[in-house]
Structures are given as structure tokens and as C-alpha cells.
Amino acid sequence: MRRDLPEGYLDRVSKTLDYLESRLPDYDNLLFTNKVFVHRATGVGTLNQEQALEWAVTGPNLRATGLDFDVRRDDPYLVYDQIEFDVPVEQAGDAWARALVRRSELKESLRILRQVVTKLPSVGGPIRAPIPNPLAWNLPAGDVYTRVESSKGELAYYVVSNGGDKPYRVHVRGPSAMHAVQVLENLVTGARIEDVAQIMFSLDACPPEVDR
Amino acid sequence: MSDIDYKNRGSLLNPLKSFAFFGRPAVTEAIEPRPASANYRGFHVNDWTKCVGCSTCQKVCDNAAITMVRIPGLVADPVKGIRDERPAIDYGRCCWCGLCVDICPTGSLALSREYVHTCTDDQLDSYFVLPDSSGMHGQPFEKGWAKTADADLVDLDRQRMPELEPEQRIGNFAEMMLGYDDQQALLEASRCVQCGMCHDACPTHMHAPEYIRAIWEGRLEEAVAWIYQTNPFAHICGRVCTRRCEDACSIGHRGEPIAIRWLKRYAMDAVPHERVKQIALRDKVDTPTGKHVAIIGGGPAGLTAAFDLARKGHAVTVFEALSEPGGMTRWGIPEYRLPYDRIDRDIDVIRSAGVDIRCNVRIGQDILLDQLRTEHDAVLLAIGLQQGRQTRIPHSEHEKVFRAVDLLNKITAGEPFEVPHCAVVIGGGNVAMDIARSLARLQKQQYGHVNVVVTALEEQQHFMADPDEIKEALEEGIVIRDQCGPQGCEIDASGKLIGLKTWKVLSIFDENKRFAPRYDEAGETIHACDTVIEAIGQSADTALLGDALTEALEWNRGRLKIDNDGRTSETWLWSAGDCVNGPDVVHAVADGHRVAASIDAVLMEQGK
Numbered sequence: 001m002r003r004d005l006p007e008g009y010l011d012r013v014s015k016t017l018d019y020l021e022s023r024l025p026d027y028d029n030l031l032f033t034n035k036v037f038v039h040r041a042t043g044v045g046t047l048n049q050e051q052a053l054e055w056a057v058t059g060p061n062l063r064a065t066g067l068d069f070d071v072r073r074d075d076p077y078l079v080y081d082q083i084e085f086d087v088p089v090e091q092a093g094d095a096w097a098r099a100l101v102r103r104s105e106l107k108e109s110l111r112i113l114r115q116v117v118t119k120l121p122s123v124g125g126p127i128r129a130p131i132p133n134p135l136a137w138n139l140p141a142g143d144v145y146t147r148v149e150s151s152k153g154e155l156a157y158y159v160v161s162n163g164g165d166k167p168y169r170v171h172v173r174g175p176s177a178m179h180a181v182q183v184l185e186n187l188v189t190g191a192r193i194e195d196v197a198q199i200m201f202s203l204d205a206c207p208p209e210v211d212r
Numbered sequence: 213m214s215d216i217d218y219k220n221r222g223s224l225l226n227p228l229k230s231f232a233f234f235g236r237p238a239v240t241e242a243i244e245p246r247p248a249s250a251n252y253r254g255f256h257v258n259d260w261t262k263c264v265g266c267s268t269c270q271k272v273c274d275n276a277a278i279t280m281v282r283i284p285g286l287v288a289d290p291v292k293g294i295r296d297e298r299p300a301i302d303y304g305r306c307c308w309c310g311l312c313v314d315i316c317p318t319g320s321l322a323l324s325r326e327y328v329h330t331c332t333d334d335q336l337d338s339y340f341v342l343p344d345s346s347g348m349h350g351q352p353f354e355k356g357w358a359k360t361a362d363a364d365l366v367d368l369d370r371q372r373m374p375e376l377e378p379e380q381r382i383g384n385f386a387e388m389m390l391g392y393d394d395q396q397a398l399l400e401a402s403r404c405v406q407c408g409m410c411h412d413a414c415p416t417h418m419h420a421p422e423y424i425r426a427i428w429e430g431r432l433e434e435a436v437a438w439i440y441q442t443n444p445f446a447h448i449c450g451r452v453c454t455r456r457c458e459d460a461c462s463i464g465h466r467g468e469p470i471a472i473r474w475l476k477r478y479a480m481d482a483v484p485h486e487r488v489k490q491i492a493l494r495d496k497v498d499t500p501t502g503k504h505v506a507i508i509g510g511g512p513a514g515l516t517a518a519f520d521l522a523r524k525g526h527a528v529t530v531f532e533a534l535s536e537p538g539g540m541t542r543w544g545i546p547e548y549r550l551p552y553d554r555i556d557r558d559i560d561v562i563r564s565a566g567v568d569i570r571c572n573v574r575i576g577q578d579i580l581l582d583q584l585r586t587e588h589d590a591v592l593l594a595i596g597l598q599q600g601r602q603t604r605i606p607h608s609e610h611e612k613v614f615r616a617v618d619l620l621n622k623i624t625a626g627e628p629f630e631v632p633h634c635a636v637v638i639g640g641g642n643v644a645m646d647i648a649r650s651l652a653r654l655q656k657q658q659y660g661h662v663n664v665v666v667t668a669l670e671e672q673q674h675f676m677a678d679p680d681e682i683k684e685a686l687e688e689g690i691v692i693r694d695q696c697g698p699q700g701c702e703i704d705a706s707g708k709l710i711g712l713k714t715w716k717v718l719s720i721f722d723e724n725k726r727f728a729p730r731y732d733e734a735g736e737t738i739h740a741c742d743t744v745i746e747a748i749g750q751s752a753d754t755a756l757l758g759d760a761l762t763e764a765l766e767w768n769r770g771r772l773k774i775d776n777d778g779r780t781s782e783t784w785l786w787s788a789g790d791c792v793n794g795p796d797v798v799h800a801v802a803d804g805h806r807v808a809a810s811i812d813a814v815l816m817e818q819g820k
Contacts, residue, residue: 002363003251003360003363006249006250006251026230026233028226029226029227029229029230030226030227030230032222033222033223033226034222034223034224034226034227035221035222035223035224035226036224036227037222038221038222039221039222126362127362128362128363130367131365132367132402133315133365133366133367133402133403133404133405134272134311134315134365135268135271135272135315135404135405135406136401136402136403136404136405136425136428138428138429166274
């Protein structure tokens with residue numbers, strides 16, 4: 001950690017979590033139990049599991065095709081191995097399935113955050129471990145690929161070192177590049193023009209993140 | 213929490229349940245800027261009175277957002293480690309990570325809580341900012357992200373070098389500092405931020421950042437090569453250098469400076485001597501120039517010049533009056549600080565460059581200076597300061613009043629002399645500490661106890677001696693009496709020296725900062741002793757020049773007048789080292805290089 005949390009931060013987090021949870025019924029009424037939305041999303045932009053893996057789809061979009069994989073559970077980092085949560089999976093692979101995965105993940109995220117707030121150790125020792133002088137790092141040559149489960153899918157860094165203090169190469173692997181380019185391109189081919197927006201939004205790609 | 217039943221395909225009416233929103237007031241946000249949080253990382257502020265322009269912020273910045281800008285009007289002071297540059301930030305590149313703040317060695321840099329800046333198209337330059345303490349727009353924003361004790365990227369604590377405890381070292385002349393092991397050297401080298409202040413402050417501009425880096429990367433031979441680029445007195449300076457570098461070290465502003473001297477010592481000790489010789493002589497030319505240079509004095513200045521000239525192909529002969537070369541490093545500095553075998557190693561490298569060192573030859577007696585002049589193309593006078601200055605207080609001509617340098621010479625030569633049972637040293641410099649600590653060792657060996665008093669005009673914290681020397685002297689049982697002005701030696705009826713009379717010093721300098729001590733006679737003390745040692749400075753013995761030459765040469769306040777290249781008013785004669793600059797090993801080395809370059813340039817010009 002670089003610094004300790006600001007005063008009263010955890011209380012503010014808890015209040016925010018309560019507020020977000022109180023909003024869930026509204027979201028359900030407006031979208032997830034809204035016949036118009038359900039009807040418009042079902043069967044649109046369908047992706048099967050084979051295609052999804054072929055096109056490097058990750059995250060909720062992949063889980064909406066029936067593949068039960070979450071980096072937080074299956075390749076845990078930080079404290080995820082000490083947190084209880086479920087990984088929502090849908091089978092249909094269409095826009096509605098993707099929306100449902102995200103809706104279920106709202107609930108799981110709230111659950112995860114509540115556990116973090118209670119499990120976070122109170123301050124007793126140093127916040128930050130001593131870091132060796134960053135101008136005198138001498139890292140071994142080699143490469144490493146490390147990933148996290150971000151809201152849109154796998155966010156990963158591929159770092160190559162040829163020794164010394166600076167990496168030789170850093171590649172950021174964001175989920176949106178795949179979702180917004182190769183997946184979208186394939187899904188909109190032959191789709192009805194009015195479904196394009198629906199497909200785009202259901203993939204939840206973030207345009208600035210495409211450019212890595 | 214509601215769960216969606218996705219077997220239920222929903223209802224057209226469900227959205228209507230949210231009609232309640234229509235009745236709610238719209239959410240509005242106040243338009244006043246919100247104050248940022250206490251740790252906010254906004255625009256930079258830099259306290260120019262603390263900033264030394266070390267450029268560490270620039271080096272750590274991964275976005276290359278920082279440029280060091282020379283500020284007209286700021287005064288650089290390399291000796292204190294201050295540059296006339298300050299960091300400027302390109303806010304088109306900055307990502308406000310705050311690494312510059314976390315690593316800032318002086319703690320001058322911080323981020324403020326100011327975060328708003330807009331401009332029109334023609335003011336895009338306004339994103340390139342030279343932060344000072346007034347903030348980006350001169351508005352009083354509070355500090356945000358600033359240095360804290362637990363978020364410091366600078367390691368402020370030095371690796372301790374193991375040393376002999378006072379009781380282990382007092383009865384002998386064994387080297388006191390034991391040297392770093394590999395791990396300690398690596399850790400110490402890793403603290404360096406490569407700012408180069410040490411390089412700027414060093415009289416001979418040693419490549420300290422480069423050799424520290426090489427030590428850190430485990431390439432010790434490369435470290436030795438960097439060291440030999442500027443300093444053939446590498447073992448010696450690795451032990452007894454006055455280390456201007458460490459005074460200028462930017463880490464020293466908040467913590468302990470990098471132990472640059474000890475790292476040099478580590479590299480020199482770690483590489484085998486034969487390998488050092490090969491590295492040192494890499495750039496020696498093989499073709500002789502046919503020019504002959506005579507150097508009078510085998511100390512650091514003379515031998516450095518000899519080394520440079522020999523590597524350039526000149527035939528160099530060094531005339532040393534004493535039985536071994538090394539000058540004050542051998543004959544002045546005691547063995548417990550600088551073992552003789554280390555001096556021998558440095559000199560062996562210089563000899564292997566082809567320098568002919570002739571010892572026990574006193575110019576003016578064994579060979580006349582005129583003869584040197586006729587037999588050589590150039591003569592360098594590097595005779596150092598061999599004569600101890602005298603206080604000339606009453607009875608100081610007594611046979612039991614000695615000059616520190618004379619006694620130190622005797623100790624090096626192994627010449628027996630009667631060790632005083634109780635000695636008083638006059639002087640607070642390094643030579644005073646050297647003689648006091650040497651006598652303490654001899655007393656312990658011969659009498660089993662230490663009885664040495666050091667008296668000096670200054671208050672103890674203003675002594676000229678290295679603070680470590682003072683601390684170690686006290687540990688060894690030496691008594692220091694500061695603010696004591698010597699007034700006379702006390703002699704009893706039988707003519708025996710029985711003490712030194714001092715008065716308390718009120719002030720040392722007058723209002724024009726001239727040396728004019730004022731005393732309080734009421735503060736008279738008699739320091740009982742059987743021997744008094746004067747260690748109040750040294751002077752050059754220029755008798756070898758002879759009357760005619762002394763008359764012909766230009767002088768400046770008792771010292772030979774030389775130009776910027778070390779040349780005297782006689783075109784064939786150069787002078788370098790302590791005899792023209794005052795005492796300091798590393799200054800003498802720097803001087804040796806400068807004068808060698810000048811001699812080489814002149815000789816090669818003549819050869820055309």
C-alpha cells in the first residue's frame with residue numbers, strides 16, 4: 001500500500017453499498033423484468049462458446065456462453081481466495097444472457113465489497129513495506145503475464161525484462177479490444193441494423209480501452 | 213436483495229413501477245470547486261530553498277514529464293551539492309503518480325490540492341510549468357501528496373562498516389575499519405540515486421555514480437576502471453579521502469550520505485592487484501615521446517602527474533627525499549587509518565606504468581635543481597608541506613616540544629624515540645588527531661595507559677578534524693580541551709618541561725574575519741605534561757630552489773605563484789599539490805592531472 005485509507009473511508013463505502021443495493025429493484029423494474037427489454041435482448045447477438053474462445057472473449061461475455069471461468073476464483077490474486085462469492089453463468093450467449101450475468105454480478109460485487117470492509121485489518125503496523133531505491137532496481141531477465149478479472153473481462157499485463165531497472169516491453173491486454181473489434185465485427189455481420197446498438201452495448205466494450 | 217426470476221419473462225407494466233421518480237427533485241451539485249482530499253495528487257509545488265537541482269525526480273519519472281531547467285540568477289555551489297537547475301513539469305505527460313515526490317532526496321517537492329487548469333488554444337505553453345512554492349496559479353492551495361516517513365523511496369540509513377572496538381585497537385596500529393563485505397557493499401551501492409553531485413564536488417571529478425552503479429551491478433572490474441580514469445591513488449582515497457563527494461551527496465540532506473569512500477575501498481580491495489594493474493594501464497601508449505620529465509616529490513601530486521605523463525609516453529623520473537614514496541599519505545597518516553601495503557599497491561601500479569622513482573635523493577643536496585633543469589625537458593615541483601609550523605610561544609624551543617609531522621615521520625620510519633608519558637597536543641585538525649591517536653597507541657603498548665590531551669582554539673564542534681576522528685579519539689581515551697589558546701610552555705627550575713599554559717579563547721577571528729584570537733586571562737589552565745606537540749599546520753620547505761631561483765620566481769603570500777595549469781613564472785618549472793594548494797590528498801591528485809596535462813601539451817608542442 002502506498003498510503004493508509006482516508007479517515008472515515010470504510011463507513012462511506014458501506015453507505016454507498018447500501019445505497020447501491022437499494023437501487024437494485026429500480027434497475028430490475030426498468031430493465032431486467034421489463035418485458036420490452038427482455039424481448040429485445042433475447043436471441044440478439046448470439047455467441048456460442050466455441051466462437052467466444054476463438055475470438056478471445058473473456059469476462060461476463062464469456063460466462064454468458066456457459067463457460068464457468070473467473071480469474072478471481074480460478075487463478076486468485078490479492079485476497080480473493082479468502083472471500084466467498086459465486087460466479088454467475090448463463091448458457092444462451094445472447095444479449096439477454098450477457099445482461100443477466102452482469103445483473104447477477106452486481107449482487108456478487110456488493111457481497112465481495114461487504115466482506116472486504118469487514119475483513120480489512122485495522123492499522124497496527126507500517127502501511128508500506130520498504131521499497132528498494134527504484135533507480136537501482138536490477139530485475140532478472142524474463143517475462144511475466146499477470147491478469148485480473150476486471151468488470152469487462154480479463155485485464156492483463158505482459159511484461160518482458162532483459163535485465164536492468166526498466167522493462168523491455170509492456171503489453172496491456174484489455175478486454176475491450178477483442179470485444180469491440182473482432183467480436184462485434186463478427187456479430188453484426190448479417191444482423192438487423194436496429195440490433196447493432198443492442199449488440200454493442202451488450203458486449204460492454206469501452207472505446208478508450210480498445211487502444212492499448 | 214432481489215433476485216430475478218428469469219423464467220419470468222417480465223411484464224410490460226414493470227417499468228411503470230418506477231414512476232415514483234417523476235415526483236423526486238432533481239439532484240443538483242454545488243458549482244463551487246470541491247476541496248481536494250488531504251492526500252490529493254494535484255499540481256506540483258517545489259520549495260526552491262530546499263531543492264538542490266539534483267534531478268532525481270527527472271530520473272524516476274517514467275513518463276519523462278520532468279525537464280531540468282537552468283535558472284539564471286540561481287547560484288550553483290558544487291561543493292555544497294547545489295545546482296542552478298530546477299525541475300519543470302510537462303502536464304501533457306505527467307500522470308500525477310507522485311513518484312517524484314516520494315523519491316525527492318531533499319523533500320522539497322510535493323503535490324498540492326490544486327487540480328484545475330484551463331487555457332485557450334494560444335496558451336498551450338501553460339501546461340509546461342516550473343513549479344515553485346507559490347503553486348500553479350499563485351493561489352494558496354494546501355499541500356496534498358507530500359513526503360511522509362513511511363512513503364520515502366530514499367534509503368536514509370548507511371550500511372555500517374565493521375570496525376575494531378576501542379579496546380581492540382588502542383594497543384596496536386592494526387587497521388581500524390574492517391571493510392564492507394559483498395552484501396553490505398551491494399546494499400550501500402543500491403542507495404545511490406545517481407544524481408552526480410559527488411562527481412561535481414570532487415576535486416578530481418571522480419566518476420562516483422558510475423563506479424557505484426558498477427558495484428551495484430556486480431561488475432567490480434568496471435568499477436576499478438572508472439576509478440582509475442581520474443584517480444591512481446585509489447586505495448589511498450578509498451581509505452583516507454576527505455570525501456567532498458559525501459558532503460555534497462543529495463541523500464545527505466535528510467539522511468546519511470552514500471559511503472562513497474568505503475565503496476571505492478571495497479572495489480579496490482575486491483579486485484586482485486594484478487588485474488588492477490592491467491586495467492589501470494589499458495590506455496598507456498607504447499611509443500616513447502623522447503621527452504624527459506623530472507618530478508620532485510613522490511607524494512600524491514607528483515606521482516599522479518608521473519602516472520599521467522608516463523602513460524602518454526614520456527620518460528618520467530621521480531626524486532623522493534625520503535626512503536619510500538607516498539608523501540604525507542605514508543609519512544603523515546598513521547597505519548591504523550591507511551595500512552602501508554595499500555600505499556604500496558597504488559605506487560606499484562604507478563611504477564608499472566614505467567615511472568622511475570628514486571628514493572633517498574634530496575634535490576638541492578644530492579642533485580642540484582639546475583642539473584635537473586638541464587637534463588630534463590620539464591621539471592615539476594611537488595614537494596608538499598613537510599615542515600611543521602611552530603607556535604613560537606615562550607619556551608617552545610624546548611627539546612621536549614615537537615612538531616607533529618616530525619613525530620609521525622619517526623613512527624612511520626620505525627625510528628625509536630622516547631614516548632612521552634603525558635603529552636599535550638596543540639591543534640584541532642586531522643594531523644593533531646593522527647599524532648594524538650598514534651601516541652596513545654604507543655603509550656598503551658609501552659606504559660599500559662593513555663595520557664594524551666588535545667587542546668585547540670575552536671569549540672569542539674568546529675574542529676577542523678573529521679568528526680569521526682574526534683569521536684574515535686575520545687573512544688580511545690584521549691582528552692579534548694577545546695577553546696584553549698596556548699600561551700607558553702611551563703619549565704621548572706631544573707629546565708624540565710612540566711606543562712602547557714593556555715587561556716580560554718573568547719573569539720578566534722576579528723570582525724574582518726582575520727585570524728586574531730582574543731583570550732580571557734582568567735581562564736588560565738596549566739595542562740601538566742612532559743611533552744608538547746605542535747600540530748598547527750605545515751609549510752613548504754623551498755630551500756631547494758636556491759637563492760637565485762627564489763628571487764626569480766613570482767610568489768603569492770609565501771606560496772609559489774602558478775597559473776591555472778600549474779606553471780610557475782619560469783617556463784620550465786611547474787608546481788602542484790599541497791605546496792601550492794594546501795593539504796588534501798584528493799586535491800593533490802586533481803592537481804597532478806592538471807599539471808600533467810599542461811606539461812604534456814607544452815612538450816608535445818615543442819616536439820613538433
